[in-house]
Amino acid sequence: MSKSIFVNVTPDPNAPPILQGVTLNPTSVQGGTNSTGTVLLNSPAPAGGITATLATNNVVAVPPGIVTVPAGQTSANFIVTTTPVTQDTVVTITALIGTASKSANLTVTKNGVPPPPSLSSITLNPTTVVGGNTSQATVTLSGAAPTGGAIVSLSSSNTAVATVPASLTVPAGKTAATATVTSKTVTSSATATITATYNSVTRSATLTVNPSSGGPLPAPSLVAPAADARFAPGTNIMFDWTDVTGAANYTIQIDDQDSFPSPLIVDQTVTTSQFSTSTLPTKTMWFRARANDASGNPGNWSTVRRFEVKN
Numbered sequence: 476m477s478k479s480i481f482v483n484v485t486p487d488p489n490a491p492p493i494l495q496g497v498t499l500n501p502t503s504v505q506g507g508t509n510s511t512g513t514v515l516l517n518s519p520a521p522a523g524g525i526t527a528t529l530a531t532n533n534v535v536a537v538p539p540g541i542v543t544v545p546a547g548q549t550s551a552n553f554i555v556t557t558t559p560v561t562q563d564t565v566v567t568i569t570a571l572i573g574t575a576s577k578s579a580n581l582t583v584t585k586n587g588v589p590p591p592p593s594l595s596s597i598t599l600n601p602t603t604v605v606g607g608n609t610s611q612a613t614v615t616l617s618g619a620a621p622t623g624g625a626i627v628s629l630s631s632s633n634t635a636v637a638t639v640p641a642s643l644t645v646p647a648g649k650t651a652a653t654a655t656v657t658s659k660t661v662t663s664s665a666t667a668t669i670t671a672t673y674n675s676v677t678r679s680a681t682l683t684v685n686p687s688s689g690g691p692l693p694a695p696s697l698v699a700p701a702a703d704a705r706f707a708p709g710t711n712i713m714f715d716w717t718d719v720t721g722a723a724n725y726t727i728q729i730d731d732q733d734s735f736p737s738p739l740i741v742d743q744t745v746t747t748s749q750f751s752t753s754t755l756p757t758k759t760m761w762f763r764a765r766a767n768d769a770s771g772n773p774g775n776w777s778t779v780r781r782f783e784v785k786n
Contacts, residue, residue, distance in 0.1 A: 492516040492518040492519065492544075493518070494514070494575040494577055495515040496515045496577045497514055497515065497577045497579045498512065498513045499512050499579045499581050502580065502581060502582065505584050505586045506558055507558060511553070511555070513550050514553070514570050516549045516550065517549075518549065520545060520546050520547065520548055520549070521546060522546050523546060524544055524545045524548075526572075527544070527551075527570045528572075529569070530568075530569045531555075531567070531568055535557055535558050535566060538554070542570075557581075559585075563585055566583060568580075568581055592620060592650070592674075593617045594614070594615075594672070594676040595616060595678070596678050597615075597670075597678045597680050598680055599656065599669060601769055602682060603684075603721075603722075604682065604769035605658075605686070605769045606684050607658060608770055609655050609656060609658065612654045612655075612671075614643060614654070614673075616645055616650050616651065616673070617650075618650065619647075620645040620650070621647060624646050626643075626644050627644070627645060629654060629671055630670045630672075631668070632668035633666070633667040635659060636667040636682075637658045637667035637669065639656050656682060661684050661686050664685050664721075665683075665684050667682050669682055686721075691772065691775050692765075692772075693775060694719075694766075694774065694776055695716040695719050695748060695765070695777050697716050698717060699714065699715040701782075703781055705782070705785055706782070706784050708757050708785075709753055711751055711752070712751060712752060712782075714762055716748050716749075718748050721766070721769075722766035722768065722774070723767055724767050725744070726742070727742075727750045728763055730760060731758045735763070757786060758783070760781070760784070761782075762780055763778070764776070764777045
């Protein structure tokens, strides 16, 4: 004869939490991409939290040394950082609390090997100079240069107008580098195409070289607004004047006195022969413009033209 006794067993509320598991999301990443790990407990962590030790069996995927589950919580996240690999690699990430351990596998794929950077662009600053002056050529890559740097070849289509060094090196870990373009004295405006080549990719930019005028650049002619034009407050007013050969940029001044004493309402340098604003005060004003050459020498001022912003 047998008898059965049912016993109801309840967890000890004072028992420390037990490590229930460790998960990874995602479980497969390209080398160089992170995965998020999570340590799971079977009950909330006590006051002060509970700390799990983390380990890896392969340094291509590395978690932090420890992660703490805060008091009252049953889980905590951590980041597993990976590095590029040449073949798919399975890495085991292990969490340990006391004598209990749990593991999860992370696959690091070879697609994570970053491609070599390509040549994105070459830019010149300024793009127009007076013969004998220099411009700066900036070469930009699509990504960081590899160990040892990236050697970019340079050439000029017209060495009688401008010359460049045979190459420049983008330092390892950097995406750009600058070289000096030296212009030659010319008797008439001429251009040279500056070309950069890296990993069979070519990019170009054009430098315009102007002759020295032997004096200030001529004054531009004012185009708009018309003389004595009137505008409502807040109107976006476009100021326009003619281009000047040899100009690297232009200066426009606007003031409520036709003698333009300091301080001015507007004293702005622009790269094109236009300027717009919608913030001028309600006043009668005058404006003028001038060209500046690549050496920063100012040209002659245009005539002065009056206009009005009025309610």
